[in-house]
Amino acid sequence: MESGDEEDVEKRRIHLRPVTLCNAAPGTLHLLPCEVRVNRPAPVGRFFTPAIRQGPDGLEVSFRGRSLRGEEVEVPPGLLGYVMVTEEKSVGKQDFPAGSDNDERELVEPPEALERDFDRFIRASASFSRFTLWGLETIPGPDAKVRAALTWPSLAEAIHKQVPQD
Amino acid sequence: MAWKLSQGKYLKDASKKMKSGLMFVKLVNPCSGEGALYLFNMCLQQLFEIKVFKEKHHSWFINQSVQSGGLLHFVTPMDPLFLLLHYLIKADKEGKFQPLDQVVVDDMFPNCILLLKLPELEKLLQHVTEEKEIGKKKYYKYSKEKTLKWLEKKVNQTVAALKTNNINVGARVQSTAFFSGHQISSDREEDYVRYAHGLISDYIIKELSDDLSKYLKLPEYSASLPKPPSKKVKLSDEPVEAKEDYTKFNTKDMKTEKKNGKMTAAQKALAKVDKSGMKSIDSFFGAKNKKKS
Numbered sequence: 001m002e003s004g005d006e007e008d009v010e011k012r013r014i015h016l017r018p019v020t021l022c023n024a025a026p027g028t029l030h031l032l033p034c035e036v037r038v039n040r041p042a043p044v045g046r047f048f049t050p051a052i053r054q055g056p057d058g059l060e061v062s063f064r065g066r067s068l069r070g071e072e073v074e075v076p077p078g079l080l081g082y083v084m085v086t087e088e089k090s091v092g093k094q095d096f097p098a099g100s101d102n103d104e105r106e107l108v109e110p111p112e113a114l115e116r117d118f119d120r121f122i123r124a125s126a127s128f129s130r131f132t133l134w135g136l137e138t139i140p141g142p143d144a145k146v147r148a149a150l151t152w153p154s155l156a157e158a159i160h161k162q163v164p165q166d
Numbered sequence: 167m168a169w170k171l172s173q174g175k176y177l178k179d180a181s182k183k184m185k186s187g188l189m190f191v192k193l194v195n196p197c198s199g200e201g202a203l204y205l206f207n208m209c210l211q212q213l214f215e216i217k218v219f220k221e222k223h224h225s226w227f228i229n230q231s232v233q234s235g236g237l238l239h240f241v242t243p244m245d246p247l248f249l250l251l252h253y254l255i256k257a258d259k260e261g262k263f264q265p266l267d268q269v270v271v272d273d274m275f276p277n278c279i280l281l282l283k284l285p286e287l288e289k290l291l292q293h294v295t296e297e298k299e300i301g302k303k304k305y306y307k308y309s310k311e312k313t314l315k316w317l318e319k320k321v322n323q324t325v326a327a328l329k330t331n332n333i334n335v336g337a338r339v340q341s342t343a344f345f346s347g348h349q350i351s352s353d354r355e356e357d358y359v360r361y362a363h364g365l366i367s368d369y370i371i372k373e374l375s376d377d378l379s380k381y382l383k384l385p386e387y388s389a390s391l392p393k394p395p396s397k398k399v400k401l402s403d404e405p406v407e408a409k410e411d412y413t414k415f416n417t418k419d420m421k422t423e424k425k426n427g428k429m430t431a432a433q434k435a436l437a438k439v440d441k442s443g444m445k446s447i448d449s450f451f452g453a454k455n456k457k458k459s
Contacts, residue, residue, distance in 0.1 A: 029227065145219070163323060
């Protein structure tokens with residue numbers, strides 16, 4: 001979802017607005033075992049959430065008539081989840097989609113040395129420390145890829161921590 | 167568009183104190199030479215790499231919205247020395263001592279100059295370079311011997327982490343064994359080293375990875391060993407994913423199967439993924455990372 005002009009992409013920096021990391025409200029996240037090919041608002045709270053039940057084998061719900069089983073998965077210790085939204089590459093800041101936080105509309109701070117005209121911005125719109133992992137018919141097992149991915153941070157730490165000098 | 171990304175709580179704490187200085191930039195991937203996305207924290211002067219979990223047929227519900235793709239981004243601390251090493255090896259062709267700002271230059275990825283702002287670079291460089299001080303200025307030259315020593319330490323500390331995470335590994339191995347009737351031998355030291363070597367190899371060029379393999383005295387896989395008949399694992403398409411996983415500890419097995427002429431579709435898929443018996447980090451994250459917002 002990049003916008004048209006790409007020539008400066010190698011030079012470009014995408015700045016994360018730090019204040020939004022502090023202010024991001026906790027969000028509710030579900031990872032579904034199917035591809036929904038759109039990105040848009042959806043009445044999750046009207047159809048999906050109220051239908052979730054605690055069954056003998058974890059959480060149960062159905063989506064498009066198919067039965068799903070799921071469970072809560074914790075974000076690995078020491079980590080925090082964020083939902084990030086890239087800001088539209090617009091000159092004015094008036095065209096945020098409705099519902100975006102107001103404090104982002106404050107006057108643009110004087111650009112610091114690290115920021116350049118062609119840079120872009122990203123902000124955290126929600127935070128999470130767990131999400132619900134759903135599988136079709138059964139809960140995704142211990143071999144599920146997403147579970148392996150969640151162990152990555154602990155390995156990455158070992159790979160990248162400094163080694164002692166001789 | 168929405169991103170999901172996990173990052174250290176300390177980032178959040180730090181963010182209270184700063185107005186700016188967290189930025190995503192494209193830099194070289196020290197293994198492939200292609201572009202990859204990294205996060206710089208200019209206040210804490212830290213470098214983070216970004217990995218994307220991506221698997222077919224996933225989507226997110228985020229509060230009252232739907233997000234296709236089901237991507238999960240991980241932001242984890244990165245040792246900048248891997249990136250510096252990329253440039254040092256490149257500069258080594260000229261075979262002389264050079265100041266760092268002449269080494270870390272990149273027309274493709276001009277943001278590489280940010281690397282020079284990281285703290286304690288001089289200390290880091292001692293692991294992989296010979297240095298000379300002339301006047302007040304330091305000059306560096308890549309040292310393969312020192313680098314291999316440094317990489318060996320990296321492998322050792324990764325092996326240690328693999329063992330501490332044993333609970334995870336054990337659980338996964340067990341369950342695979344259960345489904346496939348596959349007797350998995352106890353993890354041998356060599357398997358750990360090989361696995362760790364594979365993980366580290368995702369941050370260094372192929373040539374250095376080969377040298378490291380020799381340095382660690384990792385034996386070549388013996389293709390001549392008689393192999394057990396490849397077991398047909400039929401559990402929908404799951405075993406493909408499963409084997410992609412930690413069970414690659416037992417890569418020996420896969421390697422022999424590969425040479426075995428007859429392969430199931432799943433094994434063929436695996437053979438494609440597993441090029442040299444090395445563990446690739448990408449296997450944690452599914453398809454090749456489509457970095458970029």
